[in-house]
Structure formats: C-alpha cells, structure tokens
Amino acid sequence: MQIEIRFFASLREALGQTSLSWRTEAATVGALRDELTARGGVWAEALARGRAVRAALDQAMVGDEAALRDGAEVAFFPPVTGG
C-alpha cells in the first residue's frame, strides 16, 4: 500500500526531509518504523529502537500497534514540548 509519511522537529532535521511518499508492506506503525530503520544511515540512527520517537496516524497520537491502511498519513516526531 501507498502511504504518506511526515517528520517533524529534530527528526525532520536529522533525516533532512519533511515528508516521504512510501510504498510499504508494513501492517502497523511499529513495523513501518522498523522498515524505515532498515534503510540504514541516518534512518537507522534517528529511528532506532530506544530512541524517543512518537507517532501519529491520520493526525492522532498512536502506539506501535496501530494498523496502517492505504492512503494513510503517518507522522514520526520526538516527544512534544509545547505550552
């Protein structure tokens, strides 16, 4: 399936991009993160397990178990610091 991925803040800077159109076989947000990590280089470093990375699916905070669907908008970002 085809999805749109967005990156914010320090993660956006580390990866050097704000968004990515991505064809994936991953069934969940967690599996997608692992798929991106497997690209190696800055991807492996910025998204590695153990790093504080939060995710949103269709603009709502979710955990690793959230199921992807075709056309979904997924975002990865560091812990939020507003207010």
Added chain:
Amino acid sequence: MVAPEAAAGAQRRASVSIRHEDFDLSAEVAALRAGIPAVGAVCAFVGTVRDRNEGASVATMELEHYPGMTEKSIEAMIEQAFARFDILGARVVHRVGLLQPQDQIVLVAVSSMHRGESFQACEFLMDYLKTQAPFWKKEVTPEGARWVDARVSDDAALARWGIASGNA
C-alpha cells in the same frame, strides 16, 4: 471551532487558534464570556518565554507544530474538559514561529458558573496540551541552537487526572 453540543440549557463556547500573532488577554476573556450571563468565573493561564532554561540563557525560541493535527488534538482536549467539568467555555491560543524572551506563547482560558471548575479545567487543559499537542520548541543559546527536551514531570502532571502519558 468545537462543535457545540447544547447540554440542557447550557450555552457553550469553545475555540482554538494556532497562529504567529500575539494575543490580548483582556480581549480574549471578554470574548469568552460576552453574552453568557451564567458565567461567574474565568480562569486564564498565560505561558511566556523565559530568558533561561536548563542553565543557559535563551536568546530566541522557535516553535514548530503539525498543522491540522495540532488543532484537532486541542479540540479533542476541550471536548474532554467539557465532559469532565461543569464549564461554559474554553479558549486556547498557541503561538508558533519565532519568539523572544517575555513573549506570550500560550493562553488557556476557561469560563464556568463557579471558580472551582474553571481552575481545574484550566490546569487539566494545560497538562494535556504539554504532553499531547504536537508542538516542538527550539531555543537559541550562547552554545547554539537546541531542541527543548520533554519533561517526565509533565507526564506526571497529566497522570493526576487519571490519563497515562508516555511522552517524555
């Protein structure tokens, strides 16, 4: 704008604004309670840019957010506040972009018939916003620019309301 769900006889006012421009506390409070004579209390919190953080002086601060999700997430928080507390109105303004020390960053204002509900709902909304709304602060210090770290104490603050948060 949060969809108005008229609870029996209650007038309800709720809105969110994410923007670069500053806000006027007096004007915001006046708008929140205008034409709603049942209001007997307004509690407003204003967050501002400190000139120091984590032992360093802060020259400027830049706020990034996730357009679309930011508004949706705060509207959902306001829905929760209306469900939990007997309040009449809520207004949230959050600035983004480049800010200087002493600038206003955020306003959370809540109106109700009696003060207790406004005090509680205001703190609830701030605790929620700190850990669940997609904003990120980057500050410029003499050592260079750095992203601000999330605080575990902010997750603990939200936990007081019975809501688990694993942000920091």
